[in-house]
Amino acid sequence: MKHLIFSDLHANLYGLEKVLEYASSNNINKIYCLGDLIGYNSFANECVDLIKKNNIKSIKGNHECLLLGEISMDTCKTERSQNAINVTQNLITKENSAFLKDLPVEMNIEDSICVHAGFHSIYETINTFNKAQPNFNVLQKRGHKIAFFGHTHRPGVYSKKIGTENIDQIGFEKTLFLDDQNLYLINPGTCGEPRHGLPYSFIVYDDEQKSIDFEIFQLSANQMESVKKNNRKIFGTTSFKRLPNQVKEKSRKLYYKIGKIKDNFSGRSI
Template sequence: MTRTAILSDIHGNLTALLAVMEHIETQNVDRIVCLGDVVGYGPKPCECLDRVMKFDFCVLGNHDSSAMFDPEGFNAAAEQAIFWTRTQLENAGGDELADEDGITPSRRRMNFLCGLPRTVRESNTLFVHGSPRGPTNEYVMPEDIQNSKKMEKLFSLVPGICFQGHTHVPGVFTTDSRFVRPDEIDGSYDISDPAQRLMINVGSVGQPRDLDPRSCYVVMDEESITYHRIEYDIEKTVSQIESEAELDNFLGYRLREGR
């Protein structure tokens, strides 16, 4: 039985990622995958990318895309952060020793981002950043369960289960217009029925927005998915953000409240 750890929205928060990786080591997983937004907002984009590059796969997030191209629809703090992130990726400083193929770490990271797929499908399971309709950019918010036309269209594109991130709010969308939060199901949801269709938001490693500041990720096996909330040293990340003049301090302070 394959066990998969599914992470999303790391957003350059290395301290959170390392805490999650340490927890994953206790979960007997066979592989680790990422649903995008490895970078953006946070202070350690290069270090986060170096670790995600070793995962089994990663899909493209909107911040990952904006690190290569101009951002669209970003607020001022997010836009400033992504331009700073791009500078970090292009000019990694003292680690620019090329490998035997002549490729520097900076080039390797950019090549990785350029090669990220928008979707990955395995049998009846779809992995995206945003939604099955807009894999990189479309938000599916909890309140969208009130929008029957939107949900019907989205579910028409779901082969069985769709894992997604982007909103940073964990929970399970069902075809009967429910959004089930992890604390309503003791963190676990049965996915064994092959006839059901679900959209599962795995939450965020690096910037939770459900008023719980702990990192969030999911472990999937053939029977169920389980949410895990992991504490990390938030103040370390806050301090790292404060030390970068081009990153808005608010990007660190919001982490304390999970918003």
Template sequence: MPRIAIISDIHGNRVALEEVLRDCEVRNVDAILCLGDIVGYGPEPSECLALVRANCRLSIRGNHEDAVLNPAHARSWNYAAQAGIAYARRTMTQEALSFLATLPSSFAISETILGIHDSPTPNEEGMTYLKSRNDAIEAFGWFDERICLVGHTHVPCCFTTRTRSSLEVIGPDDVDEHPVSFVDRRAEIELPASGRSIINPGSVGQPRDRDPRASYCVVDLGRSVVELQRVAYDIAEAQRRTLAAGLPGVLGERLAIGA
């Protein structure tokens, strides 16, 4: 059974992405899947997109791809986030932008895995943050697959049920109040054979759980576990590139604290 690496929320941080891809080689993964937000915030959206296209079996678009394609989506965002979108639109080629437009909003692999950027819970007003046990209880009602992969929060976590129909959800009460910090790079969570799971791999390019290392996960279907990985990278170099691109300094500063 395959070992599948899950990456998300790269946000133009090529330095972090390259280290994660190298780590994936060490972990002997069979495929890499990307949950979106390849661009935005960071200084190298085109380069990150090229790496995703070259290395990922499947990829979907996130809200930052949506905003690059239609800036109206970012109208209510803060200045730094809008600056990242404007920078991506200004520097990416038409071919790259056209490719972004072809990315689907989700993917499904047989009856086993669903991938979506935010949450399977529908939201007519935009993206949904799946951050708490209550959010997970609602989300479990909107998909049938054994595993649902989500991103968007930039915080790695896992919610599980013991049976397919159970609403007893095991996972953090709220990842904002109690962020899950997987200090051990080899931390594993068992995926119940008869239950279902929602897995967030965290963020490659802008972690927000107070651990500045790049975050991703490996789903080992043969062993029925998810391995949560943290990868150190040259944060100072990523900060230097952010400033050199003329992006707001806060986008580089937050990389050092993982917030």
């Protein structure tokens, strides 16, 4: 079976529509979301409605937990995400809020397991070998060889040969064939909120061929402007209350931009 797996949608309606368009024309059997359906962008109800309509199996991310009050807003570090959560709490329908509340924090896809960020925390970031190691330990103890995770918005794969301590980081090169002697931690990236020059992306897992296809896509200029326009309409732009934290956030982004922090990636554009 072919499983389309995406993560970190963040209420981007056009990103979700791209996923659904691909699935309908590429013989995808099932679709899965690794959490953070909402947050940052302003199409929360529209996205959750489509998730439900298309029977997309999903798990909770940290943004769902923030929205539902399951974790403290003090753990949310950016002004933009805090404001988006606060506004979305007042806009989300009761039905969609109940749907999000009922989402599990883990799920299985055949012989693999899915978590939002890692096995230890909803905020865990698996972005180094040292951070990957304890997750491999849990993966092996629980009897799985493959884990899919999101949260970092960075597509990539960590692999570890069973019986060794050697961990490799693998860049996506169109199709990756999985070795039965390895353990894998696989991140599909984000289809709603890319960062650091990375693309919108998702993956297709073929459990019979034991392969991963990495797919990237772009939104049109009109679609991107529509997201920004609706965000301004729903979330507002600035206020005296928000301004100090907005300045701090823009300074942090400028620091990363000057540093030209980007990731190397390759993939197949759709």
